[in-house]
Amino acid sequence: MLPLRNLSYRRLAIGWRRVHTASIPPTRSTLPTSRILSQLPQGSPLTQSRPFSFTSNLSATLKTETTPLGGLATSITKEAVKKTSAWPETSDRKVGYWLLGSAGLVFGIVVLGGLTRLTESGLSITEWKPVTGSLPPLSHADWVENFDKYRDSPEYRIINPNMTLEEFKFIYYMEWAHRVWGRVIGLSFVLPATYFIVRKRVTPRVARRLLGISGLIGLQGFIGWWMVKSGLQDDLFVKPGSVPRVSQYRLTTHLGAAFALYVAMLWSGLDILRENRLFKDPKLAIETLEKLKSPQLRAFRGLVGLLGVMVFTTAMTGGLVAGLDAGLIYNEFPKMGTGYMPPVKEMFNTFYSHRDDNSDLIWRNMLENPSTVQFQHRVAALTTFSTIVAVFLFSRLNSRVAQAMPKDVRKGMMGVLHLAIMQVLLGIGTLIYIVPTHLAATHQAGALALLTGTVVLGHRVWLPKVAARIAGQKLQAAAVRAAARKI
Numbered sequence: 001m002l003p004l005r006n007l008s009y010r011r012l013a014i015g016w017r018r019v020h021t022a023s024i025p026p027t028r029s030t031l032p033t034s035r036i037l038s039q040l041p042q043g044s045p046l047t048q049s050r051p052f053s054f055t056s057n058l059s060a061t062l063k064t065e066t067t068p069l070g071g072l073a074t075s076i077t078k079e080a081v082k083k084t085s086a087w088p089e090t091s092d093r094k095v096g097y098w099l100l101g102s103a104g105l106v107f108g109i110v111v112l113g114g115l116t117r118l119t120e121s122g123l124s125i126t127e128w129k130p131v132t133g134s135l136p137p138l139s140h141a142d143w144v145e146n147f148d149k150y151r152d153s154p155e156y157r158i159i160n161p162n163m164t165l166e167e168f169k170f171i172y173y174m175e176w177a178h179r180v181w182g183r184v185i186g187l188s189f190v191l192p193a194t195y196f197i198v199r200k201r202v203t204p205r206v207a208r209r210l211l212g213i214s215g216l217i218g219l220q221g222f223i224g225w226w227m228v229k230s231g232l233q234d235d236l237f238v239k240p241g242s243v244p245r246v247s248q249y250r251l252t253t254h255l256g257a258a259f260a261l262y263v264a265m266l267w268s269g270l271d272i273l274r275e276n277r278l279f280k281d282p283k284l285a286i287e288t289l290e291k292l293k294s295p296q297l298r299a300f301r302g303l304v305g306l307l308g309v310m311v312f313t314t315a316m317t318g319g320l321v322a323g324l325d326a327g328l329i330y331n332e333f334p335k336m337g338t339g340y341m342p343p344v345k346e347m348f349n350t351f352y353s354h355r356d357d358n359s360d361l362i363w364r365n366m367l368e369n370p371s372t373v374q375f376q377h378r379v380a381a382l383t384t385f386s387t388i389v390a391v392f393l394f395s396r397l398n399s400r401v402a403q404a405m406p407k408d409v410r411k412g413m414m415g416v417l418h419l420a421i422m423q424v425l426l427g428i429g430t431l432i433y434i435v436p437t438h439l440a441a442t443h444q445a446g447a448l449a450l451l452t453g454t455v456v457l458g459h460r461v462w463l464p465k466v467a468a469r470i471a472g473q474k475l476q477a478a479a480v481r482a483a484a485r486k487i
């Protein structure tokens, strides 16, 4: 529960009037935290590492008007009066847990989505009915009707002409479960988000984030259908050599949006929980913030940010591999055929160019040619992996960084290294065993696990500026109260 909520706003308002009638110049405190802490009486709760409640005794605060810290008291009381706008200065801890739970649901749907693709189930439902589609066919006649629609699709005609109704039911249920899971995520996010915003259980900043995430969930539903539509187009019947599968561009966009949604939920949840932790224990807050402010950590922080971008980019190149079924060729490692890369002529093949002057040769091959796309994923993955190893070594061998690094950051870096090793091994396994469902699905989950590790590490090493500002204000207010009590 937010400590300052315990303040009575009526009493604050009375306090505000008293401060003004005392005509104390409203100077703003510039006292450094160390000086504030040094002014604390012996045995003050602030000097002890245990949960400390900021529940305010306003009269104690007001007494400080006559103390040398009176100016400070004035500004703090003003701050407190501003709180009458009713938005809390930190979001409820429950919101943090709920966001982490929502991120867990997104993790689950990514894995289920991968399984849906790997079992070739994604094109079994040929319509998009956001409300009525929540139920599967309930009668035999309904099943036959849905099967008939599927039999009209390119995938059935070109790849599955012998599929039975029973086999169809399996692929239908896979895709249906994926869509229902999406609806569950939507409802279990939007309804509580509305409640938390309306009841002002979150800060305005978090409220804006919740609205953004809700919008992204809706957008993801549209992207999903836009992707499925690309695998149902009639021109797949006429284009020679067409494979009825969804566009790799749309699949990668769908994967990228899911990863972005996941990161937004995870980061916001971690933020809220950390803020609550910091505000509960000011001594811990000061120690943590001082450590994170250390200039030795600045370069490391930047490198962790870079790792996040690299893991995300590598995952997107993996999405292209999956979308083009590019894992079904060159099933060896580290070589690709007779060399370490396919012949240049094959990698930049004019077959993929759409223009007479071949001006689109490079980018078309990089996004549409399975050989080039697989090579690209290998290069991206190995570059990301080497960078993770390099950052790990930097964090351990550079003594200044190693000393400045908080313990949880150290552990987080070790975790990222382990996840990266596991992910590379899973990728190689997926490739050399020619994309078996269990390995490919685990490799996809591994990508999200590696991203999670990087986000958690980034969050641990990031300086929470807003939390630091609020913790500083709270500390000052508490210090003033404690000093006043001493007088």
Ligand code: HEM
Binding pocket: 114, 117, 118, 255, 311, 314, 315, 316, 317, 318, 319, 321, 322, 323, 325, 326, 327, 333, 377, 378, 381, 382, 384, 385, 420, 423, 424, 425, 426, 427, 428, 430, 431, 435, 440, 441, 443, 444, 447, 450
């Ligand atoms: C940092 C390391 C890596 C990351 C983050 C990563 C990420 C990904 C992702 C997100 C996918 C898409 C999965 C899907 O949508 O179903 C993928 C697919 C794939 N990756 Fe990786 N990968 C990494 C390393 C590797 C390595 C080293 C190899 C092999 C040399 C590899 C081989 C593959 C293959 C063959 C696929 C296609 C699997 C399929 O069709 O489902 N990956 N990767």
